[in-house]
Amino acid sequence: MAWLRDPDRPALLTVVFWLVLGATVAVNLMLPSTVPVRVLFFADVVLLCGLWMVMPWRPGRGRLLVTPVFLAGTFALGLVGAAGTHAPLALMGVANLALVYGMRTAAGILAVFSAILVITPPVFYGRTLVQTLADLAVIAVLGVFSMGMASAVLRARQLAERVRELTVAEERARLAAEMHDSIGHHLTVIKLGLENSERFRERRPEAAWEEVRQAKELTQAALADARRWVRALRPLALNGDLGSAALQNLASSFSGTGVTVTFEVEGMERPLGPDTELVLYRVLQEGLTNAVRHAEATSVRGTLTFEKRRIVLVVADDGKGFGQGHGFGLSSLNDRVTALGGRLISGDKAVGFELRAELPS
Known part of the structure; x- marks a missing residue:
């Protein structure tokens, strides 16, 4: 259940989401509505709450279809009594698209969203062209803000990843040097011990066998060290x-x-x-x-x-x-x-x- 506390989910955006959703619910409760429409509205609200908790905020994390469903849910709010307050929620979905799919995809979705806003209000809600353009201007400002925020987050991630790569490279170099010193020391002592055993094998066979025994113990220690260093170096790439x-x-x-x-x-x-x-x-x-x-x-x-x-x-x-x-x-x-x-x-x-x-x- 670690995805429920996704560290990639922007904290400020989360606060804005709950505030906007709360305001949308409050506005809906103050407006007259039929029971079926209000049931559909709150069913949509519950759906958006659940989708928000599982939306991915980094490419390659799976659940990629969640964001399109979230966007569809925000559009549906406008049809069941959101009174226009749902638009920022849709823009949050667009920002999520930019983080997961890229800026071009998000820009295309935003263009389609803007076209829908131009066509839908006059046809279904009787709003004038001037009123529609005024609404579109507000959406444009919010859209630019959302895209700008997404772009800044993507840039910050790239810089953080670069810093992390450099840090890991530096650490790998340090560990490689320490591994060379540690295992190199063991091998040097083993070499000297075996050379001593060759000299002692005729005159002092007991001492020769003692050198061999110590070399064997040092070999085991060197092997254990090598395994530990390999374990230390291999996970350092962190597998992403x-x-x-x-x-x-x-x-x-x-x-x-x-x-x-x-x-x-x-x-x-x-x-x-x-x-x-x-x-x-x-x-x-x-x-x-x-x-x-x-x-x-x-x-x-x-x-x-x-x-x-x-x-x-x-x-x-x-x-x-x-x-x-x-x-x-x-x-x-x-x-x-x-x-x-x-x-x-x-x-x-x-x-x-x-x-x-x-x-x-």
Whole structure:
């Protein structure tokens, strides 16, 4: 049911929608009407309320036929007693078309809508041409506003996506360097150990076998590190997902580690900035990795909470707790959280270990 709290739905437009719909209902109740027409009116209102909650606000999110049905519903309001107050609702549908289908499609729909407004009032409602043109002028102003707002949102999305791509590229480069240092160190030590075993095999066979045993352990550690780094790098592309969806995918990627991982979202989700999104991603990754590598945990629970003025991510496990919270990973993570104006809290609990990141929204 995450689509009910779609973070791509503009908050201001949502407020305007409910205000206009409320005003339309109030005007209808004050005007005389027959019972059948009023029943049709309120059935249409209920339909629009439901459609508004499920309308997509980004391409590729499915439910693409919802917007045309929504537009048809707004037109139907004009036929069952909306008294002209329904026009802004239709323009909201046009703005949604621009966000989902593109500006050209929305412009074409708006042109058709304007033509309908020119023809319908004189034919069905007896309005004069002057009155119709006056109504059309108001609609034109609202239409330009709606299209302009949609264009601004599309441009902002493009810029945010570009910033996000650059941030991800920078993070991938940093992780690649760290992976090179980590695995390179293991391989260097393994190479030296095997060289020692060759020297010792004749004179000190026990020492030679000890070197081989240590090389084997280091090989296993290097392999585990490689798998962790691959897991870290691969989800970094986020598979096109944003916000909680990316975090959910990260949590799911740890399902094969033998630890039960759950992830939940609380509160009304809203869009995250690229830096905030990436830091939250790293906090969850660090918490999951620590639980798997050090805590001997059997379960980990991640909770992302959208509060009024901040976003809180808590990663808690049921492991042994000690030996965590002082490594380079958490120190580096703390610096990144602090740089965004937040704070990172980590420490043992009654059961297990908890990592908590609080970031301003």
